[in-house]
Amino acid sequence: MTPWLLTVPVAVLVGVAAVALLRRRTAVGWRLLVAVDAVVLVGALVLVVLALSAAPASAGAELAADTTTTAGIGGSALFAAAIAVAGSSIGAAFAVAYTGSAALAAMSERPEIFGRAMVVVGLAEGIAIYGLVIAMIMIGRA
Template sequence: MIAWLIGAPTLFVGATLAVLTARRSARGARRALFAMTGGLLTAALAVLIVALGAGSAHAQTAAAAASSGGSNSGALIGAGIAIAGSCLGAGLAVAYTGAAALALMSERPELFGRAMVVVGLAEGIAIYGLVVAVLLIGKS
């Protein structure tokens, strides 16, 4: 888990720098692609080594936790993924529908209500993720 906490932000920063470099030239884009691929492979190898090295210790702690009533870490991780994915999707949907709604309202202001309904429907995606997260946490 610690490898992900260190590796994920590092990969994000590396990918951001690679995209910024790729915008400057085609040769830089190729270099950035190779650098990102190498970084992902290195991170995957590091996570694999950590997971294989801690396998026996993790199995013992998991068996102890299961005998004492279990833990709800899987449900919490699932809830976090549900919230993150739905909020990301809602943000993208609102960005595109909001821009289109503003463009529509600049030409035909009488269609304000219809445009806002579409933007509101895009916001519903985040609420669905919240409901799924609450259900996941409630089951554990």
């Protein structure tokens, strides 16, 4: 956990430097940011390819024969579950943002519609729960 905690100040410093660079030299700053984004994207794609093509790890030689007989969860099923949860959560975030702001605007004019407005916001949040259920089904069948 400590290495992840140490990256937070580095990320903040990189963000501040990027904003300062974009304020002073916009053309050079955008080119540099696009180049850094491309390098990060290529690195992420390499990690995904390595994760999908890796063999399952074994605890020792005595367990090697046991791991060949059992079928484990596939890496692609885990990626599909992660995409289902991430996509539904992002969709729910947009839905709650729009319905929540509309509900607050309506409640500022008529406070008695609080209950109906919260039902609409709750239905928008249900999208994330559907994604979680789909992810559980995909992991269970893998």
